Amino acid sequence: MKIAGLDIGTTGCKLTVFNEQGKQLDKAYRSYPVSRAAAAHEMDAGALLDGVFAVLTEMGAKHPDLAGIGVTSFGETFVLADEQGAPLAPAMLYTDPRGAEECAALTGKLGAEQIARITGLAPHEMYSLPKLMWLKAHEPALFAKAKRVLLMEDFVVWHLTGVAQIDHSLASRTMGFDVQNLTWSDEMFRAAGLDPALMSTPVPTGTPAGPLTAKAARCTGLSGDCLVVSVSHDQVAAAIGAGAFDSNVAVDGAGTVECLTPIYDSMPRLDIMRCGNFAVVPYITPGSYVAYAFSYTGGALLQWCRDIFGKGKTNENMEAAYSGQGPTGLLVLPHFAGAATPYMDTGSKGAILGLTTATTAGEIYRACMEGVAYEMRLNYEALANSGIRFSKLHATGGGAHSRLWMQMKADMLGLPITALETVDAGTVGCAMLTGLAVGMFESLEQACERMVRKTETYEPRPEMTRRYEEVYKRYQGLYNAVRPLV
Template sequence: MIILSTKFRRGSDKLYLAGIDIGTTGCKCSVYDDEGNFFMEEYEEYRIHITKEEHTIDAEVVWEGIKSVIKKITRQIQSIEAICVTSFGEASVLLDKDGTVLDKSYLFTDPNGQEECDEITATVGRDYIYENTGIAPGKMYSVCKWCWQKRHKPEIWKKVKYICLFEDYIVYKLTGVRQIDYSLATRTMAFDIYSLEWDTKILDAAEIDVSMLSKVVPIGAKAGNMSLQITEELGFMNRPVIVSGCHDQIAAAIGSGVFNERHGVDGTGTVECITVAFSKGQKIDKMLLQKSGFAIVPYMKDLFVTYAFSYTGGALLKWYRDKVSPMEAKEAYKNGQNPYEVYNRGVSDGEPSELLILPYFAGAGTPYMDNSAKGIIAGLTMDTSKEKIYQGIMEGCSYEMKLNLDYLQKAGIAVEKLFATGGGANSKEWLHIKADIYDKEIISLGAAESGTVACILLAGVACGRFRNLEEASKVFITYRNTYFPRKGVKEKYKKLFDRYRMIYPRLYEK
């Protein structure tokens, strides 16, 4: 096979950009041309393995899945200018000197690592960890899993030469270069967010050699061209530029156009997460942020971001579909309809449900970080309909994120512009409710997923097609509607929110 050099193509030929999104249950490769037109997308599903003892994923299966989706792409197009890789966080891949995978990868939900986390924390101090890494100590983070594997699998550990997370593992497989972006490195609990280097004090406490870890680079850094061997195996006629992307939550912000401080994105999928950008020099209350579980993550230019999240966003609507209204859902599917669109018709326009639903059906995220918290539906009467419960779920999720926005405001992080993405952004009824409860304008994005768009933006800038993300965003990011707080409605919600925010403290705080 003749390998053509990578160069810009003009005239009738289009230039194509691609993004690889690595998730816990599947991987996706999306391709756009450089004029913002969607070309194609392929998805490959794989399994995670969950037992009482461990939650794992097989890195080699993920790699085979990624090769599979790329090969499906190259059946249609053999020349792509740049490919950007983004992934979920925390889970690590242990490699020997030849790059062979040595062990399963332990997911953030895995129950192991608490003892090791406690030992690291006792050695360096809880405040030191948050002050330098931007995250509060927790067994979910990579360094705790490394210590657990080292202790419980010594025969495997003595063979370990390199440690990757999934973004840098796939970049390594594509190029032979080991590099990880700042935002994903933060998920290890061993990265200094100010010096932008690995934190040797934490690594020394964990007895991890820093040489095992990948080089840290900015979001969107080029790793180099795809290796000749992989280029031929995957069916390319050129050698695409491979780009280190970012952590998946960061991708949602980039793909929504969050390029300035006080801008944020509300992503509502299974989990709901608001990601907000703020200046590195901004005065903030770190003690409040630490206590409330808000991470501080390196972003771009002179910005950090933080995450506010609830474990149940769209997951609660799915609970309603499956547990409260399954017959209506079955009828909707039978008629070729989306059941959520049917449910949305029952949402009152501008009239609150009067229910107060605490969405802690899987525990509480920020600002309480309480895995033992339980969901509550308050305000039921004999006249309460299923439609009111559905609306109350939307309101309860929105009250919870309003609570988070208030905590961030108190800590010195204000949100002035908020974009909406994810499945929840397809519901105009929910976006109206959010605008009223947050008392903020909500801007919904176009049809494309923001994480996918982020990959394309980063790929386009890395290969030189665009000068910067702002220029690329004008081509790829579209906005659908703006939802404004409604006078008269927001006041009703404020009264209900004032009652809502008192429920958790009275029930759970001692």
């Protein structure tokens, strides 16, 4: 038996095929364009769908016997569609500046505290609801034609199965979903002046939508019995793919973006979550939740540093270029693409402090690694009173292969970190839930045994923890010192 995970990203989609032992057999990737002008950030949902069918067709030619395909996608972005699901306009990306005034108006009606109580989110224009309000106000003729509002997961699932359903974790990225009652919030949609009937039916994470339609099977070369599964928002899929199923473990997603994902066995303290701009997202078992604490520049900052200061060098070269032990003495504010949690300040800028004529490129690179880790420590402390109970982390992404960075994070956080073999935990998590849906696995635990592979555990070193703590006390004041100047 074979299964596949379809991971839909902002700039491309990837289909990865696995066998019953959890071994990766094959994969296909297609990119699609994204437009980011000053006034609008958009993508062509039709081009995205073409990319999806291209990877399905490529893998269908090699593996026509796929038993199931799980679908996971990035969040917030939606497309207005007609009754048949055909896009009526470009999809608005989460980074699109439109919707700020509408978000403020919605917050004025209900209050930030009430919005957080219902949706688990601090109000922000990145979410779908304020952007839908903008479209209704500024493009009324277009909006009137819409019969469906589809995020990318349910957009693809609809075109594969003819079923309009969206999993709870992705639905929560709209700012219109009640995370406690697990349904669209009449109060939020009423205040926004929108009809929740436009939205797909919310279902638990990992719910099968049904088999491929005859048309989809014919186009892709796959069996008409191939089951399509609505998996989750990509960050939830990554947590599952990291083998994190309860509150004892959190996930360190060490990719382009740095993301700390703790798990809660019950609803966390919403006042703490709102103050830190942390999203509360339904997880895989009833009553459980995850939160996202993240920095826009994780591995992206290291890549920038390498490209600017280490022309032609690899990350390994840059790591080895500084031989000092412990903190560099430099302070790097890693807001090179704005500040994410706990600030959510897109206007914040990056900074490197403490430079001298003796400072080397290797030292700056090491300091950038430290800055990302200090920012995660800041988020860890902001979450401290929310109900977190994790005592260890599982690390995924390309950064998990850096022994230096893993040890640094363990020392800074004072927690053991286990690096996982896979870079694409989201794809693995997607396949795990798909395998469960088609009967390949009897439980998530069995799926984890076959598909989640640990490499090395890094234990915190008390002396290094103490030395990093001294620098961290200075780092805590860095944002407030720099922000008024930039």
